[in-house]
Amino acid sequence: MTRFTPVFALLFLSLTLASCDQSPTAAPDKTQLKIDQVEKSTSGWPRKIMTPEGLLTLNKKPTRIVSTSVTLTGTLLAIKAPLVASGATMANTSVASEQGFMRQWADIAETRGVTPLYQTEPNAEAIIKANPDLIIISATGGDSALKLYEQLKDIAPTLVIAYDDKSWMQLANIFGDLLGLEEQAKTMIQRFEQEVEHTKTTINLPPQPTTAMVYYQDDTGANIWTSESAQGRLLQELGFTLADVPESVKGNISMGIRHDIIIATGERFPDAVTGNTTLLFSASSDTEQAFIDNPYLHETSSVQNHQVFAVGEDTFRLDYYSATNLLKRLQVLFGREKS
Template sequence: MTRAAFRRFSGTVALLLSLMFASHAFAEGWPRKIMTSKGAITLEQQPQRIVSTSVTITGTLLAINAPVVASGATAPNNRVADSQGFFRQWGEVAKQRGVQRLYIGEPNAEAIAGQAPDLIIIAATGGDSALKLYDQLSAIAPVMVVSYDDKSWQELATELGQATGKETDAAKVVAQFSAREASVKKAIYLPPQPVSALVYGSDGKSANLWTPASPQGQLLQQLGFTLAPVPVNFAASFSQGKRHDIIQLAGETMPDAMNGQTLLLFSANQSDAQRLLTNPFLAKLPAVQSQRVYAMGDDTFRLDYYSASNMLNQLEKLFVTH
């Protein structure tokens, strides 16, 4: 090859490489198309002012360092929420980052618009969903509809990371948790299997049973727990077909569905476990007769990085090997 031909060849290779890298950078950068259950949205640049209408999703956004400026809230000053109505497991992080409260409970489009968001995130299901305001909010900023009832918090973190340009942060926090999870799995013994994982109603007459698809169910299975199979007659009870994470139980259906050899109570402390143990309606359950009822902590109603980490700590305390 002559020197001139070599220069032409080198120039062509350099051009092809530059085009390849430019194409890769564009694909990985912005504008970015995000698929949602409401169709695709396009983000022209990386979001700088994210509003989360879902108090459940906010915790995962904070864990991946997404720029959340405001969030919906739940009723304040109780076992699960601080004075702002933010979940206690991440309320202090939100305070440090200056996250504003949008509203308590009922979504408010005016409050959302007042935050001048460049991305609005809505839960597809659950009590903190603002889906009914979708059309109104779409006129303010791109709206990303997210489901959290059919995936682990890690999967949710990955999805949100891709949408907000925080892929690296999401991968980092998932890896940190995975390492801790592996450590706990080695450190604990499993109580008698299978287990029923549930939220026990304050009235003692109702419960929500976590399914294998729920974040709680997935985390337990990752740790080696086996979820008790639900009787066939409960197959159509998945919260009227709207949710994948819970089966609603009430009255006479409770004992039949809470059939695990061990009961794990979520959004619960030791007093809740004791309350279940003394419920005469549930006295014949194998787990009750053997005193195998354990509380997973008040903050496990919704799992994010913070509450899931607390749950690992609780499991380690309860089932540590000697």
């Protein structure tokens, strides 16, 4: 009987590993999920999502989520995810609070007891100390903690997800499906869509087309939003027409190949500002005046016709809160009572 013991032990070990396998790289049971696609059990749990790092399985609803991405935190707060801590950015700036949280949702995070983990540079020790049962990492961007993935995945289930190719609403749907917060996500999206419709019916559009951009005063240049950006898509939904950018201006790929922006700098920059109206994102009235005073831009249509408008410092990336603030800013700028 002893000669069968090694075989039995090996078989038992194999069955045990197979039944407990929660490796992110394990293949889905029946269907091959696409990146960011969620699969739910008929009983509700477990739930699976395919990530750039492989398959992630959550066996139960998380109760202590840590977000290492200050950008993703806004969407998690909007759907009332059980967030206990978040990475932060540089504190006490025009866009961030003293804790390094985005001003558009900093008060909400404080009210819900969300703790700042660190500012700017990801810190594994701080993340672990928060005792998470789910860690969320951005796949890209300046707030990505992807370099800590191999260390963190052994601490708690770790979700890697990109935000640069999704609107906050798409992220909300993914998070809602994965975290069991479908109704909360649906409610926030419906609320926002109602605000979009209200804005659309209560504003008079400025002269079209529109050049929408983030203007960098020091470089006398800008990143111009395209129709593939969240900002561009929202403007088009409101009825704005995005101005064409000449091919001669395109081609700067210093930030990698991007579809959401066109980088225009130096001598080519004025040629890119073709709109009859210019909307300045991530900007205050000071930036608006700097744009108008730029001698290289005096001949552009929007400057000559006094159609340059800053739409808020919190509009560089759009979550529920900043996107709602943008709509309200547009209502103030272009509300019909101003006609």
